[in-house]
Amino acid sequence: MGYTLDDKPYSRGELLVKTNQMFSGYINNPDETNAAITEDGFFRTGDIVELQTDQGSLPHIRVIDRKKNFFKLSQGQFVSPEYLQTIYIQSPFVEQIYIHGDLLSDSVSAVIVPSQQYAQAFALQHNLALLDMNNSHPLFHQAILEDLQTIAKKESLRKHEIPSHIIIDFQAFTPENGLLTSSMKPCRHKLATYYADQLKTSDLF
Template identity: 35%
Template sequence: MLVVKQALPCETVDFPLSSETQRFINICLGVPVGQGYGLTETCAGAAFSEWDDISVGRVGPPLPCCYVKLISWEEGGYRISDSPMPRGEVVIGGHSITKGYFNNEAKTNEVYKVDERGIRWFYTGDIGQFHPDGCVEIIDRKKDIVKLQHGEYVSLGKVESALQTSNYVDNIMVYADPFHSYCVALVVPPHQALEKWAQNSGISYKDIEELCHNDQAIKEVQQSLSKAAKAARLEKFEIPAKIILLPEPWTPESGLVTAALKLKREQLKAKFKDDLNKLYQ
């Protein structure tokens, strides 16, 4: 039982808050929960929810200290002419934008631009859409989108968010090779959940590593992922065709996730290169 004596309005800003979690807190605890959006390069805040906005999944309107606009990303299929809402890469401008990256002129020139009016803009790499009331919603990430062999686009972050609803997922990285027609996944299962299933299924194993290599365990987790994917209405090509179960959790100390537990894709791909290659054999 959860007892709340006094609940105050709160905002989340470090990572996207799932719509289900936000709605649950709003309704069950009676706490107004909003979201904010910004980056280190924009000196934190760029958009912030109004305190009385009970909608979910949005990060509010742009703050008075900056400008926010969308730029079409044709390759990814996001355009400012899209209906019912304009979509594109989120670009933030104004006096709050930093000058660039220290001793990295190439990277600075890549994502910082100054227009003819002298306004400095930062290209975030995030994909957003503008609602009719002026609120921003972050819907994707450019770097997380991969084009498969037959032209379908897979949003890795979107797929991972959907699959994390499975009881067998403690952490997951979806990987898509552009020279193949399907994606795969590295899955770190919660030990307790997987061991409970093994016990109920009469499967013997020496340790969690052996259990993660068990064909029946892999099949059980993959079926759970498929169920979560269908519940999220993912396309068939977005559902990992093959998976590998990994026994060791990903922690900031391992260098595989950030302090905020966000995936470090390049480090993960390098460490598990052989495993990923096996999934495509």
């Protein structure tokens, strides 16, 4: 899944816990029990964490992802979309982002809601008319893609973690349109359905 105990600067992986008061399993459901509890009695929390062991301070755990949010690409690579989203949101072009992938793809795709302010500044800088909210200018499209590639290189991402397809949509993800959850996170299954046709036909760079 891309996380190992050998990761630098901190070891990363799924958090397993074991207590004296922990439940022993699900009643009459051995499959769920085996999925939730290891052979030596540890509960699989589903949280992906990193163990921070900075010198001079006590070790502590930081949750960085959820195991259930991983998806698998055609070559067998597991991808954490939430992890990639936290990286690519660094781009000044990006206001919101949804990372997509499936077993038919060998790399991820991205749906991007651009920063309105940055888009307007880009249009002025490059002598473009106001950017079409329904069909972004190819120069703007390419600039976003190149910025994502620059960030990916800086963060040492692998090739399949760099979007080969990008969709630009100026419509924000909101709870009202169902594309954000009530906790203000991308609603992945609704986003996948909403952009299904475009994800199949978006331009390959």
